[in-house]
Amino acid sequence: MDDQQPDHQHQTVPSDMTLRVKALESLLVEKGLVDPAALDALVDTYEHKVGPRNGAKVVARAWIDGAYKNRLLADAAKAIAELGFLSTQGEHMVVVENTPQVHNMVVCTLCSCYPWPVLGLPPVWYKSAPYRSRAVIDPRGVLKEFGLDVSPDVVVRVWDSTAELRYLVLPERPEGTESLTEEALAALVTRDAMVGVAHVKAAQTGGKP
């Protein structure tokens, strides 16, 4: 795999991409266009500091504090900033609430728009052709593949992120969690539930994506 073939520009073997990205990075560093330490810090931010645990804290707070939930649904960016996850002007967020009558799910049919500050970078399936093509025309079929059977009389709302607004689903709080602390509740909330392709389950032990 060390043999680089210039006429196979779109070769997809990883070693090829490794070499090409390495070459570009060293060129950009040598030209003074990027600071390698800044690259490290950017990668570290999304690998270790930002992710669905942030969103889970927002959801748990909304579940235990009705006033916070109202603020979250009225002005999501501001309410999320209260928990320290984004600068007030940095994001334009909308939180949509699941209820027994309404199920919400989020997609970006045109690219990969996703609420980075609260969920981190999107998983591959969210950016994939199957999800992007089908979420708007067959939402119930997609949900079924995720193991979610939505009753025919429940309204399904699909949010296609076509502008700079970013959507987060506020899932339903599962029954039997009345005695749990805010931290314990946050541990139940999954990434998939906040995209709207899963319910939160009381039995789940948490920590999953």
Next chain:
Amino acid sequence: MNGIHDMGGMHGMGPVQVEKNEPVFHERWEARTYGLTRAIGAWRKWNIDTGRFGIEQIAPADYLRMSYYEKWFVRLVELLVKTGLVLRSEIETGKPDPGATKMKPPLTSDRVSAVALNRGIAPSFDPNIAPRFKTGQNVRAKNINPTGHTRLPRYVRGKVGRIHVDHGVYNFPDTNAQGLGEKRQHVYSVRFAAPELWGDQASPHDFVYLDMWDDA
């Protein structure tokens, strides 16, 4: 443009495949490509709409075959060359042009935490720009087929929806992507009933909400 990126409503793409315990990046080069793209963004040589248009201009067959971060890599190289930050010959040799002077990166590691989560979207409140539509009003999406960038997906063109909420004022991607001005205007969440989009076989209980601009 009527590109392959505009996938909403297409058939034949197969089932959604979910990877358990998926890492943020699968390979180091993906992480570096992500970091390079964000760090180069600090030069402000192109905006978020130019960036999206860059991905859309990848040929359809390549678009479907390439992984997500391969597309990011191809876009980065194209935009670096197009904006003159890097010469094509430098990409080919991997070395700075002998005549090039060394620059100073605008994004240093101490500033990353401040900018990493900020997409730099301007505040959306602007009382000087009047909305063309009102909440609750029925609207028909334009039937346009521009060869440039647009955020109006094909599946909604010509369809009738209802203004759900006015989000305030944002740049207009159709012009902003090509350096033709920000043309700030109101963006609305517009609700479309599934049967309007897909026909009578769609559930009357399904709705798709899109964010749409005054001009498109």
